[in-house]
Amino acid sequence: MDAKQRIAQLREEIDRHSYNYYVLDAPSIPDAEYDKLFRELQELEVKNPTLVTLDSPTRRVGDSALARREGFESVQHVVPMLSIHTETDTEASGALNFDARVRKELETSDEIEYACELKFDGLAINLRYENGFLFSAATRGDGETGEGVTQNILTIKNIPLRLKGCEAPVLEVRGEVYMSRKDFNRYNEKQLEKGLPTLANPRNGAAGTIRQLDPKLAAQRPLSFFAYGLGEVQGWTLPDTHSAILDALKSFDLPVCDERTVVKGPQALAAFHQSIAAKRDALPFDIDGVVYKVNNLALQKQLGFITREPRWAVAHKFPAEEQVTRLNDIEIQVGRTGKLTPVAKLEPVFVGGVTVTNATLHNLFELRRKGVRVGDQVVVRRAGDVIPEVIGRVAPSLNCSHGDISLGVGRADALIPKVKHIPRSSYVHNFSMPSKCPACGSAVVREKGEIDYRCTGGLFCPEQRKQALLHFSSRTAMDIEGLGDKLVDQLVDKQIIHSLPDLYRLDMATLANLDRMAEKSAQNIVAALEQSKHTTLNRFLFALGIRHVGETTAKDLARYFGKLDAIKQASVEQLLNVPDVGPIVAQSIVEFFAEAHNLEVVQQLRELGLHWEENDGTANLVLPLTGKTFVLTGTLPTMSRDEAKAKLEALGAKVAGSVSKKTDCVVAGAEAGSKLEKAQALNVLVWDEAALQALLANNGEGFAA
Ligand code: IVH
Numbered sequence: 001m002d003a004k005q006r007i008a009q010l011r012e013e014i015d016r017h018s019y020n021y022y023v024l025d026a027p028s029i030p031d032a033e034y035d036k037l038f039r040e041l042q043e044l045e046v047k048n049p050t051l052v053t054l055d056s057p058t059r060r061v062g063d064s065a066l067a068r069r070e071g072f073e074s075v076q077h078v079v080p081m082l083s084i085h086t087e088t089d090t091e092a093s094g095a096l097n098f099d100a101r102v103r104k105e106l107e108t109s110d111e112i113e114y115a116c117e118l119k120f121d122g123l124a125i126n127l128r129y130e131n132g133f134l135f136s137a138a139t140r141g142d143g144e145t146g147e148g149v150t151q152n153i154l155t156i157k158n159i160p161l162r163l164k165g166c167e168a169p170v171l172e173v174r175g176e177v178y179m180s181r182k183d184f185n186r187y188n189e190k191q192l193e194k195g196l197p198t199l200a201n202p203r204n205g206a207a208g209t210i211r212q213l214d215p216k217l218a219a220q221r222p223l224s225f226f227a228y229g230l231g232e233v234q235g236w237t238l239p240d241t242h243s244a245i246l247d248a249l250k251s252f253d254l255p256v257c258d259e260r261t262v263v264k265g266p267q268a269l270a271a272f273h274q275s276i277a278a279k280r281d282a283l284p285f286d287i288d289g290v291v292y293k294v295n296n297l298a299l300q301k302q303l304g305f306i307t308r309e310p311r312w313a314v315a316h317k318f319p320a321e322e323q324v325t326r327l328n329d330i331e332i333q334v335g336r337t338g339k340l341t342p343v344a345k346l347e348p349v350f351v352g353g354v355t356v357t358n359a360t361l362h363n364l365f366e367l368r369r370k371g372v373r374v375g376d377q378v379v380v381r382r383a384g385d386v387i388p389e390v391i392g393r394v395a396p397s398l399n400c401s402h403g404d405i406s407l408g409v410g411r412a413d414a415l416i417p418k419v420k421h422i423p424r425s426s427y428v429h430n431f432s433m434p435s436k437c438p439a440c441g442s443a444v445v446r447e448k449g450e451i452d453y454r455c456t457g458g459l460f461c462p463e464q465r466k467q468a469l470l471h472f473s474s475r476t477a478m479d480i481e482g483l484g485d486k487l488v489d490q491l492v493d494k495q496i497i498h499s500l501p502d503l504y505r506l507d508m509a510t511l512a513n514l515d516r517m518a519e520k521s522a523q524n525i526v527a528a529l530e531q532s533k534h535t536t537l538n539r540f541l542f543a544l545g546i547r548h549v550g551e552t553t554a555k556d557l558a559r560y561f562g563k564l565d566a567i568k569q570a571s572v573e574q575l576l577n578v579p580d581v582g583p584i585v586a587q588s589i590v591e592f593f594a595e596a597h598n599l600e601v602v603q604q605l606r607e608l609g610l611h612w613e614e615n616d617g618t619a620n621l622v623l624p625l626t627g628k629t630f631v632l633t634g635t636l637p638t639m640s641r642d643e644a645k646a647k648l649e650a651l652g653a654k655v656a657g658s659v660s661k662k663t664d665c666v667v668a669g670a671e672a673g674s675k676l677e678k679a680q681a682l683n684v685l686v687w688d689e690a691a692l693q694a695l696l697a698n699n700g701e702g703f704a705a
Contacts, residue, residue, distance in 0.1 A: 003044055003047070003048050003051065004048075004051055006040075006044060007041065007044050007045065007048070007051050010037055010040060010041040010044070011041065011056055011057055013037055014034070014037050014038060014041060014057045015057055016028075017029050017034055017037075018057065028394060029324075029394060030322045030323075030324060030379045030394070031322070032320040032321075032322050032323070033324060035086075038057070038058070039086070039088065041056070041057070041058055042058050045058060072147035072148055072149060072211075072213075073147070073148040074141075074145050074146075074147065074148070075126075075136070075138035075141075075145065075146050075147065075148045076144065076145055077126060077138070077140075077141075077143070077144060077145065077146060077231065078172070078231065078232040079172070079231045079232045080143045080144055080308070081124060081126060081140040081141075081143045081146070081174065081231070082143065082305070082308050082309060082310055083143065083308055083309055084119075084291060084309060084310070084313050084314060084315045085306075085309040085310075085313070085314050085315070086289075086314070086315045086317060087314050087315065087316045087317065088317055090316075090317055090318055090319050092270035092273065092274070094273070094316045094317075095266055095269035095270040095272075095273055095292065095316055096266045096269075096270065098266075098269070098292060098314040098316070099112065099114075099265070099266035099269060100266070101311070102294060102303065102311070102312065105303055105311055106299065106302065106303065111264045111265040112264070112265070112294060112299070113241075113262060113263070113264050113294075113295040113296060114262070114263055114264070114268075114269060114292045114293060114294060114295055115241070115242045115243045115246070115260065115261075115262055115292070115293045115294075115295045116260060116261050116262070116263055116269065116272040116290060116291070116292055116293075117228060117257065117259075117260045117290065117291045117292075117293070118257055118259050118260070118276065118283075118287045118290055118291070119287055119288055119289040119290055119291045119315045119316075119317075120175075120176035120178050120226055120228075120257075120285065120286075120287055121176075121178065121202070121203045121285075121286040121287055121288045122176040122177050122178030122179070122202070122203055122206040122207070123139065123140075123176065123177045123178075123203075123206050123207045123210055124139070124140040124174065124175075124176060125137055125138070125139060125140070125149075125153065125174070125175060125176070125177050125210070125225070126138050126139075126140070126146065126172055126173075126174050126231050127153070127159065127172065127173045127174070127175070127225075127227075128170070128171075128172050128231075128232075129163055129166070129168070129170070129171045129172070129173065130169060130170055130171075131167050131168075131169060132162055132163045132166055132167040132168070133161065133162050133163075134153075134154075134159065134160070134161045134162070136148060136150045137149055137150045137152075137153035137154075138150075139210065139211075143308055147211070149210050149211070151215040151218075152209065152210050152211075152212060152215050152218040153177075153210070154215070155215060155218050155219040155223070156177065156223045156224065156225050157222075157224075158224050158225055158255045159225050159254075159255075160252070160253045160254060163252040163253065163254070164251070164252050164253040165251065165252060166236065166248075166252045168233065168234065168235040168236035169234045169235040170232055170233060170234035170235065171230070171233055171234075171236055172230060172231030172232045172233065173227050173229075173230060173231070173249060173254060174227070174228065174229040174230060174231050175225055175226050175227035175228045175229070175254075175255075176225070176226050176228065177206050177210055177223050177224070177225050178202065178203070178206050178223065178224055178225075178226070178285050178286070179199075179202040179203075179205040179206045179209070179221070179222065179223055179224070179285075180202070180222075180224055180284050180285045181202060181284055181285060181286065182284060183202075183221075183222040183223075183224075184199060184201075184202040184205055186222075187199060187205070187220075187221055187222070192365070192366075192451060193451075195365070197369065198366075198369075199221075200391050200392065201286070201322075201381060201391065202285065202286050203286060205221060205223075206223055209221040209223055210223070224255070224285070225255055226255055226256065226257045227246070227249045227254045227255060227256050228246070228256075228257075228291075229242075229245070230245060238297060239297075240296065240297060240298070241262075241295045241296055241297060242293050242294075242295050242296075242297065242300070243260070243262045243295055246260065258674045258677065258678070259276070259279075259283070259674070262295055269292050269316075272290060272292075273289075273290050273316050276290050277318055277353075280318060286321075287318075288317060288318060288320075288321070289315050289316050289317035289318050290315070290316050291313060291314070291315050291316070292313065292314055292316065293312060293313045294312035294313070299312065300312040318353075319350070319351075319352060319353045320351065320352070321351060321352040321381055321382055322351065322379055322380065322381045322391070323349045323350065323351040323379070323380055324349075324377050324378070324379055324380075324394055325346050325347045325348075325349035325356075325377070325378065325380055326346065326347040326375070326376070326377060326378070327344055327345070327346060327372055327373070327374055327375065327376045327377075327378045327390070327393075328345045328346060328347055328374065329344075329345035329374055330342050330343070330344060330345070330361065330367075330374060330431055331343045331345055332433070332434060332438050333463075334437060334438070334439045334455050334461060334463035334464060334467070335464075335467055336464060336467035336468050336470075336471055336545055337454070337464070337545075337547055338437075338454040338455040338456065338457065338458070338461065338464055339452045339453075339454055340433060340434075340437070340444065340452070340453045340454065340455060341360060341361075341362070341363065342360075342361040342362075342363070342364065342367050342431070342433075343358055343359070343360060343361065344358065344359045344360070344361050344372070344378070344380075344390045345357065345358060346358065346359060346378075346380060346390075349380060351380055351381070351382045351388070352381075352382035352388075354382065356380055356382055356388045358388070359380050359382075359387070359388040359389050359390045360387050360388070360389050360390070361389070361390055362389070363451050363452055363453075364432070364433050364453065365451055367431065370390065370391070370392050370393065371392075371393060372390060372392070372393045373393075373431070374431075376393045376394070377393065377394040378390045378391075378392065378393045378394065379391050379392050379393070379394060433446075433453045437455035437456075437457055437461055437463075439455065439457075439461050439462055439463035439464075440455065440457040440460060440461035440462060440463065440464075441457075442455050442456045442457030442460065442461060443456050444456070458597075459498075459499060459597075462492045462493065465492050465497070465498070465499075466485070466488050466489065466492050468500065468545050469483070469488050469491070469492070469497065469500065469503065470483075470485060470488055471543070471545050472500055472503070472543045472544075472545065473503075473532075473543075474543075476539075476542065476551055477539055477542050477543035478532045478535060478539060478540070478543045479532060479539070480503075480525075480528045480529055480532045481524070481525075481528045482521065482524050482525045482528055483503075483525065483528070486516075487514070487517075487525075490514050490515060491506075491514075494514075496510060499601060499604075500601050500605065501601060501604035501605050501608055503529065504529055504533070504605070504608040504609070504610075505608070506525070506526070506529065507526070508522050508523065508526055511525055511526065533608075533609045533610050533611065534611060534612070535610065535611075535612050536558070536612050536613070537558040537562075537563075537564060537612045537613075537614065538551075538554045538555045538557070538558035538559075539554070539612075540564070540610065540612060541554040541557055541558060541564075541567070542554035544592070544598075544601075544602070546588060546589055546592045547588045547592070548584055548585045548588045549585065549588070549589065552580070553580065553581065553585060555649070556578050556579055556580055556581065557575075557578055557581070557589075559617065559618055559649075559652075560577070560578045560579070560617050560618055560619055561578075561617045561619060562614055562615040562616050562617025562618070562619075563614045563615070563616075563617065564602070564614070566617065566619075567589070567593070568593045568599070568602075569593075570589070570590070571590070572586045572587060572590055575589055575590070577619070618652070622652070623651050623652025623700070624651050624652060624699060624700035624701050624703065625648065625651040625652040625653035625700045625703060626652035626653075627652075628652070628653045628654070628664045628665070628703060629653070629654045629655075629656050629662055629663050629664050629665075630648050630653050630654070630655050630656070630663070630664065630665050630666070630667060631655070631656050631657070631658065631659050631663050631665075631666045631667070631675060631679070632644055632645060632655060632666075632667050632669075633666060633667070633668050633669070633672040633673070633675040633676055634668050634669035634670050634671050634672030634673070634676070635669040635670045635671060636667070636669035636670075636689040636692075637669065637670075637689050638689065639689060639692075639693075644667065644689075644692060647696050648692075648696075648700075651696075651699065651700035652700070653700070658675065659675050659678040659679050659682065659684060660682070661682055661684075663679065663682070663684045664684070664685065664703075665684070665685045665686070665687055665703075666679040666684055666685070666686045666687070667686075667687045667688070667689065667691075667692045668686055668687070668688065669688070669689060
């Protein structure tokens with residue numbers, strides 16, 4: 001196919017998807033796919049300027065349909081809101097190419113200084129401050145004209161209504177409105193509980209919320225903001241560099257992401273890209289890449305723009321987190337507590353950097369709402385460290401039957417949508433939950449008011465038993481190395497293990513007889529089992545798999561009671577005295593130990609030699625560091641972080657992973673990064689290892705912060 005034919009084909013396809021999206025409000029393709037087509041067309045047109053026509057979709061830059069929607073007033077941007085050229089080569093070469101272009105344009109071989117930032121995955125917003133007060137806010141729209149969304153922006157808590165120390169007549173701040181992963185998950189959990197539609201992903205959550213006409217609805221969806229640039233400025237002298245602008249914005253109390261840096265030369269750009277890719281899953285919000293900007297404003301000016309994209313900036317992408325693939329089958333997975341989860345079996349697809357073949361469909365309710373059926377093309381998302389999920393299906397074509405209405409996977413489409421408007425009869429699904437557990441045949445029940453279906457088989461159910469064994473032996477529980485899922489499958493399927501204590505009855509002969517089990521591995525497992533017998537009360541409690549008792553609760557219980565017998569005998573009222581234990585957890589613990597079968601398991605495990613140290617607990621005693629929160633960061637000269645953590649916890653302290661106003665002390669070692677900066681910014685006490693050692697030597701006495 002020649003360029004002309006391909007261009008015609010791409011335009012036809014893009015127009016069709018735009019129509020589905022804007023006019024029918026029934027997106028027919030995920031964003032990433034749409035962008036791919038759009039970029040291919042852009043590139044072909046750049047290479048073949050004679051083929052550019054006035055009606056090409058590429059002329060319609062940005063979300064111009066927004067402005068056409070009624071409801072929001074149009075706002076003319078004094079300084080147009082630009083977009084950024086996207087480098088889709090996700091390798092280091094993407095960064096090197098950008099630097100090469102910049103130096104060629106500047107006709108220099110000198111190293112260029114760049115500001116490196118994250119590319120936030122939300123919605124671009126212009127905040128207009130006049131004389132230091134937040135005056136108005138608008139979306140980007142088509143770059144020239146946006147929508148006035150001031151009321152909705154006012155619901156965003158981290159946007160200051162008044163700047164600190166800046167009374168410039170006009171200061172327009174540009175940045176991204178986004179929804180943090182935590183807020184997104186919490187919102188969706190609440191919606192699910194209420195049986196209401198959930199958000200497809202945080203980006204759609206942010207975009208849809210800002211475009212909500214009712215600010216009261218917007219207020220229920222927690223959003224955040226990061227500033228990354230400026231628009232119109234009057235009466236404020238610009239510094240020399242972009243990074244200094246961001247420093248200034250930060251000093252005005254505007255939220256600026258700390259995950260940024262200034263570097264020199266192309267190698268450092270690539271290194272930034274790589275280091276952020278490695279952290280991506282751990283960030284509290286979604287990003288889809290990083291952004292490099294020539295730091296010096298004079299050089300920026302010299303570089304200028306091509307159409308609406310500055311030559312001095314580029315977005316360097318990461319692998320896409322959403323992909324389309326075929327749903328081959330739906331299987332039911334049985335969890336440790338008997339919960340049945342529908343799992344999508346997918347045609348293998350590369351998404352977010354890994355190949356995905358299974359993805360969760362969460363529960364029957366979600367599955368039906370998404371309307372997915374075996375054989376559909378579905379959108380799979382893998383973001384953060386979460387389990388991959390199917391977020392919806394792709395509408396096959398425009399002239400489909402009404403049963404094929406797509407369930408929202410679109411740009412700026414807040415709620416997986418419109419489900420309410422699809423008459424029930426037009427749902428076509430070939431799936432329902434089984435009435436008997438697929439693993440053990442026990443009855444499946446759904447308790448009143450609960451969403452989940454559960455197998456009632458308990459440890460009689462081989463699948464629940466397998467999961468219980470895997471949980472029991474996991475690293476943070478009994479830490480039995482080598483007991484992986486393949487081995488557990490065999491042990492349960494061959495009826496060798498019926499209950500947890502059977503694990504400790506395994507011998508070399510039995511193990512060595514199993515498939516793919518060399519004598520050495522069998523020895524290792526016997527040794528690992530033996531070693532695991534000496535444990536701690538909190539690990540043991542966690543390993544038992546009591547519902548709602550996670551690692552932290554197990555620690556709290558062990559510390560408070562000191563002895564297993566005390567926990568076994570504790571009443572709900574007594575349990576409620578343990579810090580952070582609420583009624584649901586307390587009830588669950590009491591129920592667990594009221595069950596004769598569970599007491600028997602515990603008894604047998606002890607008889608088989610499991611032991612731990614017991615003490616009188618802290619029920620009537622307050623440890624010296626009770627109520628104090630420490631954060632450890634960087635490399636300490638002599639102690640490992642785990643060691644420091646264990647010693648602090650033994651004295652009653654909490655050791656947290658991030659710094660906040662509630663942190664009492666940060667212990668910082670070499671190469672302490674953003675946590676140290678944050679501690680300093682919040683005026684939190686900062687110590688080195690020597691100070692910590694002194695406190696430990698004094699048994700935690702005398703700590704005053
Ligand atoms: S700067 C001159 N910086 O990416 C370029 N944009 O096409 C003006 N975005 O939707 C934008 N993170 O909202 C800039 N650190 C960042 C960004 C960023 C995300 C978004 C922006 C817009 C798109 C640019």
